[in-house]
Amino acid sequence: MEKKRYLLGNHAVAFGLVEGGLVASFAYPGTPSSEITEKLVELAGEGRFYVEWSVNEKVAFETAYGVALSGHRAAAIMKHVGLNVAADSLMTAAYTGVVGGLVVVVADDPAVHSSQNEQDSRRYACFAKVPCFEPSSPQEALEMARFCFSFSEEFGLPVLLRLVTRLAHGKSDVQLGGQVQVSRIKAGFKKDPLRFVMVPANARKAGQGLNEKQQLLAQAMEKVPFNQFQKAPGDTLIIAAGLGWLYAQEVLARRQEAWPMVKVATYPVFENQLKEALKEVRRVLVIEEGEPVLEEMVERFSRKVNPGLDIHGKMDGCLPREGEFSVELIAQSLDRMAGKPPRVFSSSPSLPMRPPVLCPGCPHRASFQLLKKVFGQSAIFPGDIGCYTLGINMGTIDTCLCMGAGISTGAGLARMESDRPVVAIIGDSTFFHAGIPALINAVYNEANLVVAILDNRTTAMTGHQPHPGTGETALGRKSREVALEKICQAAGADTVVLDPYQVKESLSVLEEIRKGKGVRVVIFRRGCVLLEKKESRSEIVVAQENCRGCKICLKSGCPAIQWLEKTPVITQFCTGCGLCVAFCPHQALVKK
Amino acid sequence: MRKSFDVVICGVGGQGIILVSDLLGQAGVLAGLPVRGTETHGMAQRGGSVEAHVRLGCVFGPRVPAAQADLLLALEPLEGVRYAWYLKPGATAVVNTAAIRPAGLKITYPDLKYLLEEIRKTGAHLLADDFTEQAKQLGSVKVLNVLMAGVAAPFLPVDFDTIMKALDLTVPEKFLSLNQKVLLWGRDYTRARPSGSKMAGEPRGSHG
Incomplete structure (x- = not known):
């Protein structure tokens, strides 16, 4: 047997996908999900399977879907907000279903460590009516990733694997060396327009089929290996999902107590067994990070099987509605339930904050200083997602909503704020991801704004992944380089390319641009300082x-x-x- | 239940905190212990405040609970104070005294004496020095992280030889010999502390 290794949760997922017989994987980088694909790139070796950085999550999902329609096992990997981008495809992919296994790995970010919100992907699974698995440890993440492919094929549905930051970036000793699984599905795309062409007549039938599958899914979940019951005397049942399960185990171990507990790791939930467990107790504490998904279900089930059940969790304030959990929070919730004042834990004294900043030598700092100097105090800078969002500290990022939103938000602002310059800020990778339709729309509808593309030749914030503008693929192959300036020119925008370190020249060009009208694109091109060669640096x-x-x-x-x-x-x-x-x-x- | 040996490593993004967390975790796994941990990736790595947890002998969650850490490894003193609430009384705090000032016009950096006193207040035994200067003298500021892991090594429930083996798995080969050198230096630094010094959290054993 292979030795145990100390692995990042995300790396464990990558190994699990490989052991599950992965044929092709597609992703757009996003914290906390990026390391899965980086590990896959490493493991792909001599063409064992295909790995791709796609231009965005929708494209990643659809390409993976295509692979699955041809009867092969595919993964689409993204962060939680990436699933918003892919949601259009996911919803109807549930209708058509898939042939080969399709696993969508989604990493949620409770506590918003590195995101714009803390939405819960389990809601998407319920919404799209597809199964969802949630591991509580890196080892389990590996086993689930491996299991999801065959489950997906059994039901002909895409399967969600939900991670959270502390699992994705958590670490553990992990046992590798499971046998690589082989799909029994016969490869090759078989035409089946009734199934794959979602015109209304077919969609109505497909929708009915999807609803009929729900009961079968719930039944199957009664038997999957990941849910767990822990019997113990007591009238209070703990129902926990994900890391909450481990936090609760730790609190009880430390208090030398044993309570009846249920681990919920799959959705739809194993309704029959859960209802049986609810019948036998007086009280329930539901521990889950994100939305009160389970808690709402428990409330619904209890109405039928135990109407007097006392339910605690996020909805009664026993546990916080937002953020992530910890051993302390679970301990406090047990105190609250027992009517005891929760133990207060000390925290650090008031100290100067140390927010993240642009690196020394970051070319974005130069671009921001130039823009500030030329466009002045009254200018509005609608921003976007990337390292350059840190321009918030320099007053050169005034909005940040989601990928690609800066240009369109800017067009809206410019329409109303006609006496103020509007300069939308977007990065190179983000522009490819979702900026292009916004730029085309702005030109076509005659918006009056400047679009600054901060082109540092990489997807920097998430760890320097390549993108279409770098001319290199995930697997390190030379590809065709897609030129930003050609895209902008083709869209009809006046476009210039500047080196932000050529301060004098940039200032005079920007001065001309300021006087102009219509959509004007400035590409600030200078490689990320972390990737630059260090020898030639001056003092x-x-x-x-x-x-x-x-x-x-x-x-x-x-x-x-x-x-x-x-x-x-x-x-x-x-x-x-x-x-x-x-x-x-x-x-x-x-x-x- | 046998309590795990919980380590919190903290500092400023870019100081190589993930590498230390990896080193200690790998060493634990090589020693046959169950290990759990968590790291900061993403946005905070850009010069922000960074923490990593390593729980040696742990079968639960990745996060060290409040006031449960047996060891705090602070690569920067202000960050040491920020995470000192993890320390349990009687634990050890290995603290680098070389400050990295947060960028910003209005920030006043607290006095070092005050910072060290705040850490002492937790009831932890403090082992503080300018380890940045030491790393510089031994070859590079870049190996501060591994040097401090060496200083912490005698307190860990893992043999030094095992930590050395884990270093092979953690550091690229071309930097290995310098890293080995500073890891040894760190261990010897702690070992050479005069007996009867105020470190009640005595290093474990005298072997390897």
């Missing part, structure tokens, strides 16, 4: 005699500049980008 020194203490150099928020009494100090983090040199009005910063 920045402070010419003390010139410094007048104006602190303009600090305004860029560069972490390599610190203030010591009366003058700036350049620290070891400096990359020598020279931006501070260009913006210092007194020549107090000099490139050596």
Whole structure:
């Protein structure tokens, strides 16, 4: 047997997909899901299976769906908000169903560590009427990922595998070495328009078929290996999902108590057994991260089998509605239920915050300083999703909604704020993801705004994944490079390409652009500093005699500049980008 | 129930916290222990406050509960205070005193004495030094993380040799010898502390 390894939850999922007989995988990067695909790239080796970074989640899902229609096993991997993008396809893919197994891995982000919201993907599973599995440990994540393919094929439905951040980025000793499964489905696309062409007549039938499958799914869930009962004396039942199961186990172990417990790991839930368990108790505590999905079900079931049941969870405030759980929170909820004042845990004293910042030498900082200088205080900067969202600290990101929203939000703002410049900020990868339709719409409908594409030649925030503009694929093959400027020109927008480190030239070009009308695209092209070669970096020194203490150099928020009494100090983090040199009005910063 | 040995590692994004968490976790697995842990990926890695947990001998969840950590490994003093609430009384806090000031016009960085005192208040035994300077002298600031893992090594329920083996699995080969050097340096630093010093949380055993 293989030795145990210390694995990231996401890596365990990747191994599970491979052991499940994965043939092709498609994803758009997004925290906390990106490491699954990165691991798959590593494991793909000599063409064992295909791995792709797709342009967005909808495309990723649909391509995976295509693979599944040809009878092969496919995965589509994304973060929770990515499922919004793919939702249109998912809803109807549930109608047509799939042939080969299709697993949609979705990583939710309770506590919003690195996202815009904390939506619960289990709601999507209920909404689309597809099965959903939720692991509570990396080992279980591996086993579920492996299991999901055959389950998907058995019911002919896409299957969701829901992770949360602490599982995706949690770690554990994991046992590998399960036999790689082989699908029994005969490969090859078989034409079946009644099933695969969702015109109304077919869709009506398919919808009925999907509803009929629900009962069968619920029955199947009574037998899958992941749900768990833990019998113990007591009149209070704990129903827990995901990590909540482990937190509760830890609290009880520490208190040396044993309560009856149920782990719910699959949806639709195993209704019969759950109802039986509800009959036997007086009280229930439901522990689940995200929405009160289970709690609502328990309430519904109890009306039939135990109307007087006392139900605690998120809806009565026993556990917090938002955020993620911890051992402390579960301990407090048990105290609250027992009518005891919950134990309060100490926290840190009030300290200066350390929010994430753009790296020293980040070209986005240069682009922001240029835009601020040319477009001035009154300008509005609708933003987007990426490292550059950190421009919030420089006053150059005024909105952030979802992928691609900056350009369209900007078009709306520009229509109403005609006396203020509107400069939409978007990154290269985000532009490919969802910015293109918004740009075309803005040109076509004669919006009056500037679109700044901060092209750092990578998908930086999520760990430097390639995209169509880099001309390289996930598997490292050279591909055809899609040029941003050609797309923008073809859409009919006036387009210029600037190097944000050429400050003088950029300022004069931007000045002309400011005076213009219509949709004007500026592409700031300069590679991410984390990927740049480090040899050729110049040194920045402070010419003390010139410094007048104006602190303009600090305004860029560069972490390599610190203030010591009366003058700036350049620290070891400096990359020598020279931006501070260009913006210092007194020549107090000099490139050596 | 035997309690797990819980470690919280913290510092600033970019200091190599994930690598240390990986190193300790791998070492635990090599030693045959069940291990759980959690890391910060994504946005906070851009110079933000970063924490990682490693629970050696743990079969539960990935997060260390409040006031349960046996060891805090702080690669930056302000971050050490931010996560000091994880420490249980009598635990050990290994703290680097080299400050990294948060960027921003209006931020005043607290006095180092105050910061160390805040950590001491938890009842933990403090082992504080300018480990950044040491790392520099031994070859590179980049190996601060592994150097501090070495300082912490004698407190862990895992043999030093096993940690050394785990280093092979964690660090790219071309940096291995420097990392081995600083890991050893760190261990010897702790071992060489005068006996009868105020460290009641004595290093475990004297072997390897």
